[in-house]
Structure formats: C-alpha cells, structure tokens
Amino acid sequence: MHTAYAEISSVAAVAYDMADEQRHLLAYVPLVKRVVRQLHAQVGGAVDREDMEQIGLIGLLEALRRYGVPDERFGAYAAMRVRGAILDELRRQDWRPRAVRQESHRMRDAVREFRRKLGREPSEAEIVSALGVTSAAYQEYLLAENAEQLASFDELVYELSNMPSDMQSPEAQMIARRSLEQALSVLDVREQRVIQLYYEFDLNFKEIAAVLDLTEARICQLNKGALRKMREFLQAH
Template structure:
C-alpha cells in the first residue's frame, strides 16, 4: 500500500476523534461558537498530523493526533470573540445596573431587581451571564494548559515545557481547593460535574440567583489567583479594605497549599490530571 493511501486511511479512521474533541470543546464555550468552524480546523489538523507522524517515535497515532487537533481548536478559538458583541453589550448594561442598584440599596441586588431595572426577564440576565462565564472558564483552562499544543511539533516534548504545564495545572487545582467552601462547591458542581444550577441551589439552601452570584465571585477569584502567581502583570491590583484583604489572603493560601513537587504530583508526566 502506498504512503498516500495509508495516510488517507489513517485520516478516515480517526475522523471520529475530531468529532469527539469538538463536542468536548463545545461544552466549554458559549453557544454561538460555530461547530463547523471547529470541525474544519480539527480535520485540517488531523491531515497535518497524518503527514507529520513518525512511527519510530513510539507514540500511538491517536495520542499524537489528539494533541495536534486540540492545539488547532485552541488556535481557532483564540481568533474568535468568545462572547458575541450583543452578549458583551448586555453584560455591560447588566454590570452598570448592578452597580447603580448596589449604590442605591446598600447591598448586592437580586437578579430579579436587576431584570426589573433593565426591563427584561430574569432568564435573559442569567442566559447572558452564563455565556460570559463559560468564556471565562475556557480562558482559565486555556491559561492553565497554554503551550501544550506547541509541544507536539517537536520530536519529543521538552522537559522544561512539560514541567511548566504540570505546574500550571497544579496551581489551578490548588486554587480551586483554596476557595471558600460554598464557592468551591459551586465550581465543582456546575463546571466539573455539570449539574443543574437548581440542584446546587437546593443543596446549598440558597436561590438559583445566589448560585449565579457565587459562580461569578468564584471565577473572579480563580482568575486573579492564577494570575497573581503565574502572570502577575495580568492580576488585578489588590486595594485597601476588608474585601481586598480577603482576596489577598486567598491568593496567599493558594501558594500555601503546596510546593512545586506537590503540584507536579497532581498531574501525570503527560500533564493530565491524576485520578483520585
């Protein structure tokens, strides 16, 4: 069998892998992201992987191709505006309304109060929040695994690159562990266990609106916590006040959760989470 025919057969046999990775990615990004665009990028990466695959490396093709396809999907998403313009406009109006109501009421307004101020339904507010928050989660995951897709272009991943990736994933795990109990429960339940917000609300004894607020607070803490330790230039400056001191204490607690050795122990040599 000719080399071209063998590559064509390899590509056809692994096309379902692209579909699986695209479905996995779509579950973590806003609904407006095009499935067809991701599939096109994934199939192109699969073809490139088949052309560049070297059996002598001793790495199974499926594993090699999966890394290349994930990298292509990340590149495709980086070129997109994860939250559409209309979603961002609604998010800005919602934030302004929340700030105005907070000043007037002296407390955090409920979703119903924000909806009334904007003249829309509670569902509209929660839908827009959900799209923006999923974009934030994807950016956190991309931050934690940044550089992974570039490693597969080398004959063997550089040990320094692999250590950096594993350290980032370890920091993310410790940042989640360091969250206050309720925030940690919301993050794990909503994003990792993919449970309905209503179910989480019942377990915590709060409303769904409150769960949405806790989710936003948790993601803000995670983002700034990771940036504080791994990319300080992107971290939001900590100001004076009780809230600022609590955030600073949280950032410090992430570092106190472990050492480089313990963070590396949370992932395998391939940079994947170690099963509990």
C-alpha cells in the same frame, strides 16, 4: 530507481497519515458534540448548532496535527482547542447585536458598582431589585458574560497546562498542574463543584443547575466568580 522508490514510499506514507488522521478525527467527534452542546446553550441559539460543530471539527483537526498521536492527555487538550475555536469564531462574528452588547456593558458596570457598595458578592435577587431588571434579562446577561469569561479563562489554562507534552518539560508540566490545583483550592466547595461539572463532566449550566438544585442564573454567577478568582490567582502567581 531509488528516486522512484522513495517517491512511492513518500506517497504511501502521506496516504497512511491521512487515513490515520481521519480515524483519530472520527474517534473524537463525540467530544466535539459535547463541547458544542455546552456552548450552544450559552449563546441562546444565536448560532446554528451544525455551524458550531463544523468549527469545532476544524479545531479538533488542528489539535490533532499540532499534538501528534493522541494519548491519555489528548482529550483535555482537544476539548480546550475545540472550545477555543468556537468561542473565537463567535467573537469574530460578533454574534450579539450592538444594542445587546451595550446593554450588557451597562449592566456589567452597574453590577460592579453595586458589588463595590455592598463590599461582597450580591445575590441574584439583590441585583435584580437594585438594577430594576427582570430575572430573565439578568440571566441573559449572565450567559453572555460567561461566554466571554470562559474564552479568556480557557486561553489562560491552555497556555499554562494543555500544551502538547513535547512543548513543555516535565518540570514545567508539573508546575502548571500544581498552579491549577492551588487555584482550585481558593474556591469554596460549591464553586469547585461547578468548575468540575463544567470542565470535567462536560455539563452545561442548565444541567449543572439541576444537579446542584440551583437556578441557572445562580450557576452562572458561581461560575463567573470562580473563574475570576482562579484567573486572579494564576496571574498573581
């Protein structure tokens, strides 16, 4: 009698948990769509938007199951997990053709060498002129580079500060937040604005370019430089 009652209670609890999970999942679908809208603009339509949303929903479901009942911090945590799931799948599928990857690596090396010679961050016009490429080709390179840069930076930020609250002590969470605040402080005002618009307001690079009245290629350049500075700071501290 008691055993049967326990089994019925267990089944009821599972059904309730699934219904609750479904409710939370539906509540955060708009978050998935925002992340996909950001990333889809950066991969140039190489991956179907609906496929990216499906991957993002799987990432959201995993985030819910790992985190537990959503609270005010869950949105940031879920966005990081969703973005990470999509970027992981893009890398796994190797979405850029081999020739494009090779050209990207060649351009990356050339830009690094040009930067080293100048001793500063070159402008878009200087790079285009020095490398003998079109502005459109340089912008495509920047978008691809930023997709990779975002993936590695997201992983670092996730490790530092977006773990569920029950997986970090209050002291560890406070130190992580302070580290990120200090990392942001090494950026100039424009770099901080780009990071804020991307991570906090979920704008893609084209939208950020419109807000700041800059070219999309310049936003890519600012974003890449900002992420590099923050990553170097966080790894050094």
